[in-house]
């Protein structure tokens with residue numbers, strides 16, 4: 001058995017495990033622990049390393065065992081855990097996708113002390129208009145967005161987020177593993193509601209459809225700002241709830257959203273494949 005913490009950010013759920021327990025089998029551990037039938041279940045595992053200088057380093061493994069550069073929501077979940085367990089209000093988290101600063105903006109009251117509102121610096125997104133040709137579908141217009149990890153953003157007016165005549169889950173699965181993206185890509189379907197409000201659905205690399213995504217929120221907002229002239233301060237809602245984005249010209253994109261500790265405990269590693 002090993003200790004774990006479970007947290008979620010807008011329903012995008014993560015397990016936090018100390019890096020020292022990974023035993024160089026991060027992928028196998030993520031596949032097992034993320035299984036919703038055979039273990040705790042989650043969209044990914046954040047392995048938390050503690051540095052001598054008081055900073056932290058995170059390695060994120062998706063539910064399928066693939067390693068991602070970072071997670072916006074996962075990083076926030078770890079910040080919530082460090083706030084809850086150690087009282088830390090400002091944390092610096094290194095990730096393979098860049099260093100993130102997290103700041104606790106609000107803590108829950110006595111009845112909800114496991115609830116936090118956290119702001120994270122998400123770096124400077126890079127947005128590039130691009131189209132992909134999908135077999136049996138044709139050309140799908142969108143934008144490649146780099147926020148430390150890869151995203152493909154598709155704009156749609158459809159109330160159910162359909163695009164190119166397909167449901168977002170189906171088209172998302174096709175583009176996620178498209179040959180134009182050799183490392184795979186996260187895929188967002190974005191509907192602009194007003195200059196200051198967007199809604200989106202996400203098909204995540206290494207997971208599938210999820211309730212929310214921090215990097216997906218950032219990528220959707222960045223593409224909407226750069227390509228459609230949306231406000232630099234906007235609200236982005238997914239199935240799991242809303243997050244706030246502020247991206248002042250020439251500065252890092254700042255993402256603010258909730259994170260909640262769900263439980264902590266010990267989990268069996270029986271059945272761990274290498």
Ligand SMILES: N[C@@H](CCC[C@H](N)C(=O)O)C(=O)O
Nearest residue numbers: 068071072073149213214215
């Ligand atoms: N849900 C995450 C993104 C997790 C990583 C993603 N699946 C990838 O492979 O890049 C977020 O909140 O950013």
